[in-house]
Amino acid sequence: MPRDTLTKKQIVDTAIELLDEEGLEGLNMRALGKRLSSAATAVYWHVKNKDNLVLLAGDQVWDEIELPDLAAVDWRAAAVRMATGLHAMLARHPWLVQAMGSHVIYGPGKARHDDRILAVYETAGFTGPEADRASAAVFTYVLGSALAASATASLTRRLARDADGAEQALQEAMAQAREVALRFPRLRTRLDTPAAAGYNASPEQTFELGLRALLDGLETELGTAQAPSTAAAG
Template sequence: MPRNTLTADRIVQAAIELLDEEGLDGLNMRSLAGRLGSAATAVYWHIKTKDDLVRLAGDAIWHEVELPDLDATDWRTAATAQATGMHAMLTRHPWLGQAFGSQPLYGPGQARHTDLSLALYEKAGFTPADADRAAATVLVFVLGSALGPAAQVSLNRRLSRNGANAEQSMTDALTRSTEIALGFPRLRERLGTTAASEYAAAPDNTFAFGLRSILDGFEARLTADRADRHA
């Protein structure tokens, strides 16, 4: 593809697709150029470095998360919708969680969500400083909750690349971890009713339970603060 038929948006979209399929380790300008039917030099004309490309791709996918209308709903419903949307986006694009730990990420897509989060928790009744803390708490929880699915995607990718030996290694690791778990009473009790492979995954509704618990805590704090102000 000639250089002048490429655009930064087309390159970023192709990079997102490649990242979804191959992860951060699979992204390089040569592979991306091949996907675009172009020369790597043409890609560099629009986007100078791999770090720039990851930053742009990482910001673009924030636009997949719908912003709740704070004027049309209560703060808690809005907080649940935003956090759930972020979690779904991170699960669809597991490489973004890895990217957070490897380079600075910023851009208008992420900024609009940060700004909305601050407005959301100020609407709930937090001071600006506490709204910062509330928004950061939820973001860290969402990122942490997405690590499990992201790790599973990376593991599945590794298994598919390495074939039978990797699959046997995984089976051996699961057998050994089960043997260790049987030495602990609560783990032994649970493994007595659940397959080891199923118990290794997060229990059903873990994300919803955790988010609800965090928002319950926020609500209790706001109620206590209001009581203190009127005491």
């Protein structure tokens, strides 16, 4: 695609597709140019370098998260919707978790999300730093929950590149991990019963349980903080 017809949006959209398939380690200007049927030099005309491209792609995917109307839903429903939306987005783009560990991801897409999530917790009654901490606690939980999907995607790509060697290494590692776990009574019980697969079989339920417990805690803290002022007013 000639330089004068190639757009930044086309480049970023294609970069996201490449990142979804190949991960952060699979993104390079040559591979991107091939997908765009364009020379790598044409890509550089619109994007400075790989780091700049990761930043643009990393910001754009935040636009996929639906922002709830705070006039239509209560704060807790809005918080759940945004947390599950973020979790789903990170599952679609597992490379973003890795990118956030090595890049400062910023831009209008992420800022749009961050501004609304602060509004959610301010609507709940948190003020100033309290709203910052509440939103950060939920964000950290969602990010941590997405690590497993990111690691699985990376491992799957490794297995695809080196099917024989990587598969054997994985089996050996799993066997060694099981051997270690069997030395500990609670882990041994879970490994030796059908319930052992329960967590892996229902990660969504585990995520929902943790999110509910976290929001319960925030709601309790909010009520406790508001109680003295309510009593004083009475």
